[in-house]
Amino acid sequence: METHLAKKKKKSPPRTTDIARKIWLAGIGAYGKAFTEAQGSLAKMSEESTRLFDDLVAKGEEIEETVEERGKEIAKRVKAQDFSIDDRIKKMRARLNLRQERREDRLDAIEHRLSAIEQTLAALAETARPPTRKRPARKTTAKKIPAKKKTATRKRST
Amino acid sequence: MAGKVKTRDRILETALALFNEEGEAQVSTVDIAGVMEISPGNLYYHFRGKEAIIEALFDNFEEEMRLVLTAPINRPLAIEDNWVFVYIVFEEINDFRFFYYALSSILERCPDLRPRMTRLLKLKQETANAVLKTLEKEKLVAFGKGEREALAMRLAAHLTFWLQYRGLTAPSNDERAHINSGVYATMMQITPYVRENRETYAAMLAEYFSSLDK
Numbered sequence: 364m365e366t367h368l369a370k371k372k373k374k375s376p377p378r379t380t381d382i383a384r385k386i387w388l389a390g391i392g393a394y395g396k397a398f399t400e401a402q403g404s405l406a407k408m409s410e411e412s413t414r415l416f417d418d419l420v421a422k423g424e425e426i427e428e429t430v431e432e433r434g435k436e437i438a439k440r441v442k443a444q445d446f447s448i449d450d451r452i453k454k455m456r457a458r459l460n461l462r463q464e465r466r467e468d469r470l471d472a473i474e475h476r477l478s479a480i481e482q483t484l485a486a487l488a489e490t491a492r493p494p495t496r497k498r499p500a501r502k503t504t505a506k507k508i509p510a511k512k513k514t515a516t517r518k519r520s521t
Numbered sequence: 522m523a524g525k526v527k528t529r530d531r532i533l534e535t536a537l538a539l540f541n542e543e544g545e546a547q548v549s550t551v552d553i554a555g556v557m558e559i560s561p562g563n564l565y566y567h568f569r570g571k572e573a574i575i576e577a578l579f580d581n582f583e584e585e586m587r588l589v590l591t592a593p594i595n596r597p598l599a600i601e602d603n604w605v606f607v608y609i610v611f612e613e614i615n616d617f618r619f620f621y622y623a624l625s626s627i628l629e630r631c632p633d634l635r636p637r638m639t640r641l642l643k644l645k646q647e648t649a650n651a652v653l654k655t656l657e658k659e660k661l662v663a664f665g666k667g668e669r670e671a672l673a674m675r676l677a678a679h680l681t682f683w684l685q686y687r688g689l690t691a692p693s694n695d696e697r698a699h700i701n702s703g704v705y706a707t708m709m710q711i712t713p714y715v716r717e718n719r720e721t722y723a724a725m726l727a728e729y730f731s732s733l734d735k
Binding site: 451452455456458459460461462 | 609
């Protein structure tokens with residue numbers, strides 16, 4: 364779904380500032396700035412909420428002078444930003460001095476190892492003696508699931 | 522020597538991956554050693570049992586979570602960063618979810634972790650309070666007496682238990698969807714206190730997040 368979002372974003376970059384301004388004018392302003400991310404979904408907002416939104420923008424324009432200063436500042440910040448939530452998360456992680464390499468990336472290496480072991484185990488299972496049965500059986504499940512995780516988390520890093 | 526350090530880290534990584542996917546209770550040190558293709562003795566050389574592994578993992582988690590949680594207390598976030606921040610908190614918890622899933626069982630076996638976890642939860646609440654205070658100062662939200670503190674408490678609880686709740690009510694392997702829904706539910710809890718154009722705000726939140734789930 365990340366890529367889905369990213370695609371949408373790419374389609375409508377020129378509207379960014381306008382939307383940012385509208386959001387500001389709609390009074391959800393700064394708080395909703397994060398919503399500039401939503402520009403893609405803004406475009407397909409339901410008729411009802413679009414109407415509501417337009418009303419608010421109209422109302423907002425009346426008081427624009429008082430908020431203009433701040434609106435501009437925010438629009439500037441918003442414009443300067445990349446609109447991908449993933450990029451913003453990454454940037455913020457860097458600012459907070461967090462791991463840049465997310466664990467799931469490192470898990471890749473583990474996944475490779477796991478599938479290699481899985482094959483070895485499968486081969487072993489055929490020749491396995493009964494007493495050692497229990498462990499290998501368990502390890503097999505242990506191995507499968509991380510592989511599943513990989514596909515689930517993969518989306519995020521793209 | 523360098524090899525030893527590496528093995529230790531690999532043990533932690535492997536353990537974390539297995540714990541998160543299988544549930545901590547289902548994974549033994551022998552399983553971890555088996556997956557890593559090292560001998561149980563070698564693993565034991567680095568960690569004297571599963572609890573030692575859990576505690577080492579907690580060290581990492583605690584260090585990182587503190588960095589995250591103290592950031593908005595030390596310096597208010599730019600407002601557009603607030604929800605990015607919520608994402609990061611959820612990501613951190615998600616990376617360490619086995620611990621949250623088996624919280625009471627683990628704390629029973631690792632009593633040293635209990636006061637540390639308690640402090641972390643308290644810090645979480647302080648962080649939520651600090652963020653709300655900033656929003657209040659910016660006049661984006663308004664609280665009656667005691668409401669901000671109460672909301673901070675609810676948000677801390679929400680952040681702590683959301684992933685388990687989702688795991689029960691909407692089971693799926695899509696971690697990103699769980700995190701998205703958690704961020705959405707966080708933002709929606711703040712909505713009633715938004716001063717202006719609350720409905721639009723809520724409507725846009727809903728639209729934005731539902732667009733993520735398609």
